[in-house]
Amino acid sequence: MLKTFFAFSLCTVFWGSLNAAETAREPINDRYCTTCHGADGRGNEGVQAPRLAGMEPWYLRRQLQNFRADVRGVHPEDREGIAMRPMATKLTDASIDDIIDWVSSWEYVPAEATIDGDPARGRNLYSGCAVCHGGSAEGNESLGAPALAGQNDWYLLTQLKNFMAGYRGAHPDDSYGAQMRTMVNTLRNEAGILNVVSYINTLSR
Amino acid sequence: MSKQVTRREFLNLISAAGGTAAALKAGSALGLLPNTAQAASLDLKAANASSRKIAILGAGLSGLTIAYELSKVGYDCTILEASHRPGGRIFTIRHGDLIDEIGNRQYCQFDDEPHMYFNAGAARIPSTHRNLLAYCKELDIDLEIFINENKTSYVQDDALLGGKPIRNIDYTTHTRGFLAELLAKSLDNAEMDQPFTDAEAETLMGIISSFGDLGEDHLYKGSFRAGYASGGFLKHGVQKDIIAFRDLLKTPMGRQLLNANEGDTGPVLLQARGGMDRIIQGFTNHVGHQIRYRSMVNAVQVKDDGVEISYDQDGSRHLLQADYCFNCIPSHLMTGISNNFPSQYINALKYIRRGTAYKAAFQAKQRFWEEEDIYGGISWMNNPSNQIWYPTAGIHKQKGILLGAYDYGNGELHTAMTQQQRIEAHLTDGEKIHPNYRNLVEKPITIAWHRMNHMLGCSARWERSRSGWTQEEEELYHHLQQPVNGRHYMIGDQVSMHSAWQESAVMSAQWALADMDQRLRVQVDE
Numbered sequence: 001m002l003k004t005f006f007a008f009s010l011c012t013v014f015w016g017s018l019n020a021a022e023t024a025r026e027p028i029n030d031r032y033c034t035t036c037h038g039a040d041g042r043g044n045e046g047v048q049a050p051r052l053a054g055m056e057p058w059y060l061r062r063q064l065q066n067f068r069a070d071v072r073g074v075h076p077e078d079r080e081g082i083a084m085r086p087m088a089t090k091l092t093d094a095s096i097d098d099i100i101d102w103v104s105s106w107e108y109v110p111a112e113a114t115i116d117g118d119p120a121r122g123r124n125l126y127s128g129c130a131v132c133h134g135g136s137a138e139g140n141e142s143l144g145a146p147a148l149a150g151q152n153d154w155y156l157l158t159q160l161k162n163f164m165a166g167y168r169g170a171h172p173d174d175s176y177g178a179q180m181r182t183m184v185n186t187l188r189n190e191a192g193i194l195n196v197v198s199y200i201n202t203l204s205r
Numbered sequence: 206m207s208k209q210v211t212r213r214e215f216l217n218l219i220s221a222a223g224g225t226a227a228a229l230k231a232g233s234a235l236g237l238l239p240n241t242a243q244a245a246s247l248d249l250k251a252a253n254a255s256s257r258k259i260a261i262l263g264a265g266l267s268g269l270t271i272a273y274e275l276s277k278v279g280y281d282c283t284i285l286e287a288s289h290r291p292g293g294r295i296f297t298i299r300h301g302d303l304i305d306e307i308g309n310r311q312y313c314q315f316d317d318e319p320h321m322y323f324n325a326g327a328a329r330i331p332s333t334h335r336n337l338l339a340y341c342k343e344l345d346i347d348l349e350i351f352i353n354e355n356k357t358s359y360v361q362d363d364a365l366l367g368g369k370p371i372r373n374i375d376y377t378t379h380t381r382g383f384l385a386e387l388l389a390k391s392l393d394n395a396e397m398d399q400p401f402t403d404a405e406a407e408t409l410m411g412i413i414s415s416f417g418d419l420g421e422d423h424l425y426k427g428s429f430r431a432g433y434a435s436g437g438f439l440k441h442g443v444q445k446d447i448i449a450f451r452d453l454l455k456t457p458m459g460r461q462l463l464n465a466n467e468g469d470t471g472p473v474l475l476q477a478r479g480g481m482d483r484i485i486q487g488f489t490n491h492v493g494h495q496i497r498y499r500s501m502v503n504a505v506q507v508k509d510d511g512v513e514i515s516y517d518q519d520g521s522r523h524l525l526q527a528d529y530c531f532n533c534i535p536s537h538l539m540t541g542i543s544n545n546f547p548s549q550y551i552n553a554l555k556y557i558r559r560g561t562a563y564k565a566a567f568q569a570k571q572r573f574w575e576e577e578d579i580y581g582g583i584s585w586m587n588n589p590s591n592q593i594w595y596p597t598a599g600i601h602k603q604k605g606i607l608l609g610a611y612d613y614g615n616g617e618l619h620t621a622m623t624q625q626q627r628i629e630a631h632l633t634d635g636e637k638i639h640p641n642y643r644n645l646v647e648k649p650i651t652i653a654w655h656r657m658n659h660m661l662g663c664s665a666r667w668e669r670s671r672s673g674w675t676q677e678e679e680e681l682y683h684h685l686q687q688p689v690n691g692r693h694y695m696i697g698d699q700v701s702m703h704s705a706w707q708e709s710a711v712m713s714a715q716w717a718l719a720d721m722d723q724r725l726r727v728q729v730d731e
């Protein structure tokens with residue numbers, strides 16, 4: 001397996017001699033995502049890892065590539081992004097393809113609401129978002145804006161806070177993140193964030 | 206800014222009301238008789254033919270305890286384990302083993318020899334952990350003494366004596382000497398509002414003097430306890446130079462060093478000879494055939510008359526029906542598994558925070574520490590790698606396995622590093638104690654529990670504040686301890702008030718077994 005070989009050869013460079021004849025090893029693959037992202041990729045609040053099931057393949061690919069290229073999850077205050085980034089660092093293009101196939105085999109089940117905000121106020125705020133994310137927050141591939149409906153609300157909160165604080169979307173190579181970052185300021189503050197996400201909770205794709 | 210404490214102030218401090226005064230109350234210690242309770246003896250009712258199917262989620266120590274006990278009384282147990290190995294946080298690493306850190310998988314390259322192993326999780330068993338020890342005895346597990354404090358090991362802090370490592374014995378001998386001198390002076394002072402009788406004062410002074418090895422004049426002038434500068438056997442010993450107290454105060458490490466034999470590590474400590482996973486093997490010798498490996502639970506549904514579990518194994522989905530279910534999956538992973546638990550139960554699972562712990566180890570090409578009179582024990586460094594543990598396994602053999610870093614409770618720093626950065630950090634830290642360290646060690650492994658597959662953490666953290674358990678926390682805890690519908694029990698050290706110990710995992714299992722047994726007996730009576 002290419003990946004194993006790569007890790008192995010790194011060690012050799014670093015530590016000089018290694019015994020070539022190895023005992024039988026426990027085989028590994030890159031389908032380890034559900035430990036964090038929950039059963040069938042439905043998200044796990046306990047480790048703050050969001051729902052992957054139902055995610056658009058183009059968006060999933062872009063995020064994995066961004067994490068892998070240190071474009072996302074590098075800001076020192078981006079706690080959760082820092083947890084995710086090394087999970088993508090060693091993924092090959094082939095394993096990203098494989099993961100996308102795997103993720104699309106999971107049933108899309110919208111996440112349960114866990115927050116209390118004011119969806120009526122959120123509705124007004126959301127009108128500016130709909131241009132890109134769609135009226136039902138169903139996403140829009142041609143604009144590069146992902147679906148938001150059905151995503152874990154606690155995760156959406158973190159992202160909006162991170163965009164606002166510049167923890168996400170500030171990297172020079174993150175052009176999609178940068179677009180989003182300019183939009184987040186229309187929410188003004190944490191209350192705005194809470195309300196808009198409460199409204200997104202009422203939408204379904 | 207440093208403030209000089211005058212002698213007067215010091216005296217006032219220690220004689221202040223509420224301190225010594227409260228502790229002096231006569232007869233207050235009658236409740237301190239040692240607790241002589243024995244290990245729990247479970248007297249479980251034999252399984253009933255119509256409801257004897259048990260599902261155990263996770264082959265951690267608590268899950269294995271359940272399997273072992275219930276198998277004895279005729280239950281039919283199945284253990285679902287997501288990993289390729291049993292034991293969870295009891296993990297001994299040897300030649301060829303996979304360290305399944307997500308994003309940083311490693312295979313251990315240690316030489317393939319019986320003494321070349323590393324306990325990456327649990328390592329010590331206090332002699333008071335009698336339930337665990339009772340299983341060790343019952344399962345015929347060979348135990349040996351674990352050496353925690355070793356006075357010949359080192360203490361190193363860049364701020365102390367220019368970063369030069371000193372022996373633990375130098376640090377502790379002198380620190381005790383100076384502490385004792387301070388105490389003796391305060392007791393000597395006639396002006397002090399004397400709370401002691403003459404006899405008490407004499408006894409106390411004797412203790413103080415001996416604690417610090419003071420001279421007749423109650424002053425500390427160095428001690429042979431720190432060993433000799435030269436001689437000592439065929440010639441008179443020559444006393445080592447004293448290290449000034451002011452110099453010793455450059456490091457805060459006394460907090461750790463003087464506590465080595467207190468609290469949880471106060472009792473004699475034991476370990477399983479050959480590696481802590483011998484304990485797990487003791488259980489799997491009996492119930493190993495019940496374990497389905499690489500079986501990751503993805504849903505738990507509690508029904509009126511049992512529990513239905515869905516899990517993935519070999520790329521396909523399976524169902525397991527059971528009458529009872531015992532679950533030691535870490536709470537922060539359980540929150541990502543579909544379930545129909547009541548909301549308060551889910552709140553309790555979500556409330557617990559996951560702890561961090563980090564360890565690293567090297568193979569040493571030669572046992573250089575033994576040439577420095579070190580046999581087992583711990584050297585302490587005031588840097589992130591923090592500890593070096595010297596193995597007791599394989600004394601006087603050519604090679605050995607050293608713990609090169611142990612950051613308990615705050616392993617995030619190393620966790621966030623790449624493998625190469627971690628190793629370089631430990632080499633840089635370790636060579637402050639052993640100058641040639643970098644060339645003497647090889648084949649590193651690192652274990653970042655926060656990223657270990659199917660674990661993602663160390664010990665459950667219930668308490669959010671330093672001032673102890675809040676009422677809310679107590680309530681959530683007791684709620685989580687109770688079974689859902691009398692059918693589904695959460696177990697593991699996470700369902701205890703003393704997490705991060707194997708004893709707690711065992712006791713949580715015993716609690717659940719006793720509870721189930723009691724319910725069954727009530728049903729029969731009705």
Ligand SMILES: Cc1cc2nc3c(=O)[nH]c(=O)nc-3n(C[C@H](O)[C@H](O)[C@H](O)COP(=O)(O)OP(=O)(O)OC[C@H]3O[C@@H](n4cnc5c(N)ncnc54)[C@H](O)[C@@H]3O)c2cc1C
Pocket residue numbers: 262263264265266267268285286287288290291292293294295325326327328329330500501502503533534535538562563564654658659660662663664696697698699704705706707708709710
């Ligand atoms: C670094 C470190 C040092 C420690 N030092 C000591 C010590 O010196 N002395 C001491 O007594 N204790 C120590 N402990 C604590 C001790 O290891 C634990 O208390 C004990 O092992 C916990 O057992 P458990 O039954 O709770 O299960 P765990 O060990 O938590 O096991 C849980 C099991 O669930 C499995 N699992 C997870 N997800 C799934 C799923 N979806 N489906 C199926 N299975 C799943 C896991 O793979 C694992 O096997 C230490 C722990 C660590 C990490």
